[in-house]
Amino acid sequence: MKFLQDIDKRPLLLVPVLAMLAWPLIGSGSTWLTLTVAGLAMGMIIFIMASGLTLVFGLMDVLNFGHGLFIALGAFVATSVLGAMGDWTGSGEWWRNMVAVLPAMLIAMAVASAVGLAFERFIVRPVYGQHLKQILITMGGMIIGEELIKVIWGPLQIALPLPEAMRGSVLWGDAAIEKYRLLAVAVGLIVFAVQMWVLGRTKIGLLIRAGVQDREMVESLGYRIRRLFVGVFVAGSALAGLGGVMWGLYQQNVVPQMGAQVNVLIFIVIIIGGLGSTGGALIGALLVGLMANYTGFLAPKVALFSNIALMACVLLWRPQGVYPVANR
Secondary structure, eight states: OOOGGGSOSGGGGHHHHHHHHHHHHHOOHHHHHHHHHHHHHHHHHHHHHHHHHHHHHHHHOOOOTTHHHHHHHHHHHHHHHHHTTHHHHTOSOHHHHHHHHHHHHHHHHHHHHHHHHHHIIIIIGGGTTOHHHHHHHHHHHHHHHHHHHHHHHOSSOEEOOOOGGGSSEEEETTEEEEHHHHHHHHHHHHHHHHHHHHHHHSHHHHHHHHHHHOHHHHHHTTOOHHHHHHHHHHHHHHHHHHHHHHHHHHHTEEOTTHHHHHHHHHHHHHHHHOTTOHHHHHHHHHHHHHHHHHHHHHOGGGHHHHHHHHHHHHHHHOTTOSSOOOOO
């Protein structure tokens, strides 16, 4: 993995440059600030969902198109947990809302990681090193998972309203910034900081980075790289579950197909960031979030294609992404 002291600083300018280019087009400073914070919040949530998958690809060389299943599962688990804690989510006190949201996040991560463990064992493991089969079988696994979600929670959309204290906005001059979006930015920064600390300061992180560069060497030193693979896959699934909770609250509703819908954005982020790069995934996610919000305001009809255009522009500059790690 790449770290800030070792990398080219130019890609770090992409996010502020995009924001500055959008300012004169939007015109109003308060509207620009509102859209920028909304874009950063959306980007941070996408990063949480994408970071697990970029680790899985970087270490395991697995194209897991079933990643969306863990996102949807985390969101639906959150509906059950938060629905059972109505007295806490309905309170106007921030700490009482957090007492409800934190267990929902932890339980969603636990369930997603358990399902991820089974997914790796029975679906992914038989097709290691076979990319075409990985794409087909993991997509099939996601479809089966979506049907099981329908069996448990039903096929219809379920509301996932924000807890009372997280609703509304705070004023910054003339700009209204939603409280939940500020929370999303904070959670995303915490997840990024923890990942960078684990990857850069711990023995497990050293083994992960070494396994990305030279798997055979790590195995020759006596480490069981297979167990490390499984651990990374489970951790990636847990992060997807956490991202599903955050995304469900962001949208304030969940549907069984939500994971498949978000998968497109996740793969765009990973391609922009560079396959296997955590820092690149963060930059890619922030760019995607900002682009979606700016174009949604300026030209709603082209918003659906804006991120594909963004990806094309980045790849014209750097064909392997802003911070490529894995040479696939």
